[in-house]
Amino acid sequence: MLDHFMPPVFLGKRLHLGLSGSIAAYKMLDVLRAWRRCEVAVTATLTQAGARFVTPLSLEALGADAVFTAMFDDSRAPDAFGHLHPLHTAQAMVIAPASATTLARLAHGLADEILSCQALAFQGPLILAPAMNPAMWHAPATQANWRTLQERGCICLEPDDGGTACGDEGRGRLCRAEHIFLHGLKALSSQDLAGLTVLVTLGPTREYFDPARFWSNPSTGLMGASLVAAAWMRGAMVHAVCGPGVPALPPGVVRHDVVSAQDMHEAAMAVYPRVQLAICSAAVADFAPVPYGPRKFKKESSTEPFTVSFTRNPDILRTMGQEKQPGQVLVGFAAETDDLDRNAQDKLIRKNADVLVANRIGVEESGFASATNAVYVVDRQGRAELWPTLPKPEVAWRLLDWLLPELHRSA
Numbered sequence: 001m002l003d004h005f006m007p008p009v010f011l012g013k014r015l016h017l018g019l020s021g022s023i024a025a026y027k028m029l030d031v032l033r034a035w036r037r038c039e040v041a042v043t044a045t046l047t048q049a050g051a052r053f054v055t056p057l058s059l060e061a062l063g064a065d066a067v068f069t070a071m072f073d074d075s076r077a078p079d080a081f082g083h084l085h086p087l088h089t090a091q092a093m094v095i096a097p098a099s100a101t102t103l104a105r106l107a108h109g110l111a112d113e114i115l116s117c118q119a120l121a122f123q124g125p126l127i128l129a130p131a132m133n134p135a136m137w138h139a140p141a142t143q144a145n146w147r148t149l150q151e152r153g154c155i156c157l158e159p160d161d162g163g164t165a166c167g168d169e170g171r172g173r174l175c176r177a178e179h180i181f182l183h184g185l186k187a188l189s190s191q192d193l194a195g196l197t198v199l200v201t202l203g204p205t206r207e208y209f210d211p212a213r214f215w216s217n218p219s220t221g222l223m224g225a226s227l228v229a230a231a232w233m234r235g236a237m238v239h240a241v242c243g244p245g246v247p248a249l250p251p252g253v254v255r256h257d258v259v260s261a262q263d264m265h266e267a268a269m270a271v272y273p274r275v276q277l278a279i280c281s282a283a284v285a286d287f288a289p290v291p292y293g294p295r296k297f298k299k300e301s302s303t304e305p306f307t308v309s310f311t312r313n314p315d316i317l318r319t320m321g322q323e324k325q326p327g328q329v330l331v332g333f334a335a336e337t338d339d340l341d342r343n344a345q346d347k348l349i350r351k352n353a354d355v356l357v358a359n360r361i362g363v364e365e366s367g368f369a370s371a372t373n374a375v376y377v378v379d380r381q382g383r384a385e386l387w388p389t390l391p392k393p394e395v396a397w398r399l400l401d402w403l404l405p406e407l408h409r410s411a
């Protein structure tokens with residue numbers, strides 16, 4: 001569900017979840033749990049048809065703290081004005097699965113049952129994730145309703161293609177549960193990076209010696225993926241240039257998968273002129289072995305010891321520093337075993353970055369493949385801070401907070 005990318009910033013936020021009639025409703029139980037793991041408070045509404053597929057008790061047991069099921073005489077409702085409950089309490093509303101009937105009610109402003117009535121009154125972001133049979137999805141009435149809702153500014157998550165429960169093939173499946181999860185969190189986040197284009201390099205690179213062997217490092221891309229997720233949630237348009245093994249990223253992130261440092265250099269430099277913020281978190285291999293060739297190196301073919309020669313790879317951060325334009329903010333990382341502060345200052349100047357984040361490697365709880373990071377952050381204005389060991393998603397969120405004045409200054 002990608003909740004390991006999520007920073008602890010959702011305490012005190014509330015989502016209202018509406019479920020209408022579709023077998024896909026069961027998938028929302030996992031989404032509800034994931035939101036609760038992120039400390040998001042959740043209330044819910046089941047339409048009459050929705051309540052045939054999951055029960056109020058299922059939602060309550062997984063952490064929904066009020067579940068509405070009817071407009072009148074709802075014994076579960078916390079107040080007499082249940083139709084206004086999301087309006088008064090929630091910062092975002094998600095309807096998933098949204099049935100054809102629910103879309104029709106919303107498009108036409110009908111308020112004849114509890115969920116559509118709550119949605120009509122709600123004034124915050126409204127996320128819709130339909131699920132239905134492909135023939136119903138393609139029906140002109142459904143398509144017209146969907147266009148109307150898009151034009152009104154609803155956040156519309158298209159259904160996926162594939163097999164549906166009834167055995168038909170086509171578009172109509174509920175979109176991936178983690179997309180609904182992520183869009184819910186995004187709707188709760190301040191959109192303070194809206195309008196910005198951000199580039200992140202992340203993960204390791206692989207420098208092949210022969211088709212079976214390469215030179216690399218233990219980076220998993222978790223720090224970079226946390227930065228990508230945080231920037232996306234805060235409204236940026238994000239390009240992620242990913243080395244091998246980088247995990248799934250939020251929908252809507254433009255992902256460029258690469259293998260070698262040379263590929264990463266080309267992909268990143270192609271995007272760089274269009275971005276206002278570039279963050280080089282990738283663990284780029286500084287050297288590449290001179291390739292043996294297209295055939296596998298056979299150990300019998302050489303006497304021991306044998307030598308492998310290396311050539312220097314392009315330094316992406318340094319190239320970006322040389323080509324930096326006014327209005328661009330450049331952030332580098334540094335993986336260090338010692339002297340975090342001295343090395344960070346040195347790399348900040350040498351690579352013409354605006355901010356440098358040095359993280360400790362070679363210790364537990366920081367650096368490669370660790371869930372947490374211990375970093376020292378320094379910028380050109382003379383700000384310098386040593387942060388405690390924190391989960392990588394929290395480091396990512398804090399770093400974007402730290403960058404906000406820098407981004408405003410250079411805007």
Ligand code: CTP
Pocket residue numbers: 201261280281282283284285286313314315316317318331332333334335336347
């Ligand atoms: N970097 C890069 N391209 C490279 C090497 C590094 O873009 N070929 C970037 C990394 O993404 C990171 C920063 O440069 O943001 C520092 O990386 P690091 O490996 O710590 O520093 P190096 O410049 O390689 O110096 P050294 O290994 O000598 O400490």
